[in-house]
Amino acid sequence: MSDAIAGPGAEQTYFDHLAEGEFHIQHCTACHKAVFYPRAVCPHCGSDALEWRQASGDGVVYATSVVRQRPEKGGVYNVALIDLAEGARMMSRVEGIAPEKVTIGMAVRAEVDRSGDAPLVVFRPAGGGS
Ligand SMILES: [Zn+2]
Incomplete structure (x- = not known):
């Protein structure tokens, strides 16, 4: 399971980060927008090129x-x-x-x-x- 590509397990990945005390959200590398709630494709442009980044908080x-x-x-x-x-x-x-x-x-x-x-x-x- 890759940490960089959000698949069906996007929500699980989110909670895995939280379990370690870290708050990560997805960013779309196609349209450069932040994505929340965790999902498999970007709600802004439809790309599946989502990567996880630590949120500033x-x-x-x-x-x-x-x-x-x-x-x-x-x-x-x-x-x-x-x-x-x-x-x-x-x-x-x-x-x-x-x-x-x-x-x-x-x-x-x-x-x-x-x-x-x-x-x-x-x-x-x-x-x-x-
Ligand atoms: Zn996008």
Whole structure:
């Protein structure tokens, strides 16, 4: 299994990286755009020339909402759409700040949360905040 070519296992490759604590996203070498969620062909140009690159981790909140669940279901948490510096957009959540304090345009940094059953990328306010 090649790490450079995204096949049917693109999602698996993504999670393999996360399991090692690394956040990688795909880049299309044909049209030079970032691709997220992991997939076999570029959604911008249809090329399958996708390669994995480590994400910078820098992002900006594009949209944010507060989800209110009962405590046993996770309590109150944030769900956000994050525009990555690379140009792709991903759904995640912003932690380390009250869910309702997350604002559109806020600069955030990615980190890999491996505390749960499956690793996932979460974001924290960038700079100053922590
Ligand atoms: Zn492309």
